[in-house]
């Protein structure tokens with residue numbers, strides 16, 4: 001029943017904010033591209049923005065609109081100098097030997113796991129996101145949190161609760177296999193669905 005309601009709410013919302021978290025790491029789902037594509041079909045006509053903390057870069061291979069995605073924790077398919085001697089960031093394969101052309105040290109994934117994460121990789125999309133978010137006030141905003149736990153709650157979980165609480169027309173769905181609990185600030189404006197978000201989408 002809640003699945004039908006959710007699909008109906010997607011149809012009726014003006015803005016759709018989606019957070020993708022830990023449950024979407026690709027090793028936990030062999031059919032991750034199928035699920036990204038399914039999500040893409042579900043939201044294709046909507047004014048959406050996706051924030052993901054997953055760094056495996058799989059979402060970049062999906063059919064989702066890349067201009068509507070920000071990955072603040074980075075992604076491994078972008079390369080940076082492991083010693084951060086430069087703020088340059090390269091596409092995978094762009095530097096054939098994966099060695100920094102400036103200092104000769106190995107390149108590494110442009111993610112928060114890097115010793116010195118170069119945040120310039122995601123900042124242009126972050127600016128696009130904050131601009132998009134500023135236009136959601138007083139709109140019917142549907143917020144979908146898919147598998148976001150507590151690894152980096154400052155990126156999605158807590159800001160999404162804030163967005164839900166300050167917007168009168170916002171509604172949040174928090175879908176997670178074990179961490180779907182809601183804070184007091186969003187009581188009455190949010191639904192908690194205690195189901196693995198991949199399973200939830202697969203069965204939608």
Ligand SMILES: [Zn+2]
Pocket residue numbers: 081082083084085086100101102103104105
């Ligand atoms: Zn270097």
